[in-house]
Amino acid sequence: TLELARSYPGLVQAAVLIDTGLYPQPDMTGRSGGFGAVLHAMINQLTGPDAKDAFRRMYEGFFSPHCDPATARAAVEDAMRTPLEVAIAELEAMGVSTEEIADGIGQPVLWLTATRADQDYILRHLKDVRFGQVVGSGHFPQLEVPEQTNGMIATFLDQLH
Numbered sequence: 001t002l003e004l005a006r007s008y009p010g011l012v013q014a015a016v017l018i019d020t021g022l023y024p025q026p027d028m029t030g031r032s033g034g035f036g037a038v039l040h041a042m043i044n045q046l047t048g049p050d051a052k053d054a055f056r057r058m059y060e061g062f063f064s065p066h067c068d069p070a071t072a073r074a075a076v077e078d079a080m081r082t083p084l085e086v087a088i089a090e091l092e093a094m095g096v097s098t099e100e101i102a103d104g105i106g107q108p109v110l111w112l113t114a115t116r117a118d119q120d121y122i123l124r125h126l127k128d129v130r131f132g133q134v135v136g137s138g139h140f141p142q143l144e145v146p147e148q149t150n151g152m153i154a155t156f157l158d159q160l161h
Helices: 002-007 034-047 051-060 069-080 084-093 098-103 119-123 146-160
Strands: 015-018 109-113 129-133
Touching (some): 002 098, 034 084
């Protein structure tokens, strides 16, 4: 989403980012800690002998204990249809400096999270950002607490006009 907004400012009027991160170029070797180490560990799990089970556990861990079990189960089963090569490629593609991408974005952004965001840090990289935080959700607020998520998006869009 960040790259789309940066690359096509005439096409993207505003962006909504849901439970994402902003970070410098990660060290994908896993030696330096931080987000790169997390990505490295996740990729290693998906290339190991129990990769499918690891992928399932990883995905199950994205949901809050408060999430409707049927919602979480459906999302996990949907994710399990993703070929491991695609899941790994997605994780590898996250090995970019989202800071640098964000620095080139001028459009309004809604930064919506399930946990507290470091707003000062984000404000150093996005020129026009509004923050929202849902309650009682894991990594997928749009699935777990859609009323809160949709309400914040609607308010954000109303403020653009």
